[in-house]
Amino acid sequence: MTDEASALECYRRACEDAAEFRVYERYQEENDLGAVEAEVALCRRHAAEERPSNLGRSYPGYVFRVDPIGDGPVEGREQEL
Numbered sequence: 001m002t003d004e005a006s007a008l009e010c011y012r013r014a015c016e017d018a019a020e021f022r023v024y025e026r027y028q029e030e031n032d033l034g035a036v037e038a039e040v041a042l043c044r045r046h047a048a049e050e051r052p053s054n055l056g057r058s059y060p061g062y063v064f065r066v067d068p069i070g071d072g073p074v075e076g077r078e079q080e081l
């Protein structure tokens with residue numbers, strides 16, 4: 001695999017947009033085995049559609065969070081393909 005990506009791509013398969021957000025969810029393992037952490041990088045559009053998917057396994061430490069990648073606005077979004 002080449003690691004050419006300085007710009008992260010959206011995690012959604014059909015999407016080639018640059019990822020702008022990280023969506024993070026921490027929930028309880030099915031059999032109380034501990035916490036599961038899931039994090040995916042998504043473009044703005046898909047991040048907006050993202051929602052908590054494991055509320056059924058929430059617990060006191062449950063987290064659902066959307067963080068922007070990098071600081072501030074994305075500069076010079078040149079995509080050389």
Ligand SMILES: [Zn+2]
Nearest residue numbers: 010015043046
């Ligand atoms: Zn996307």
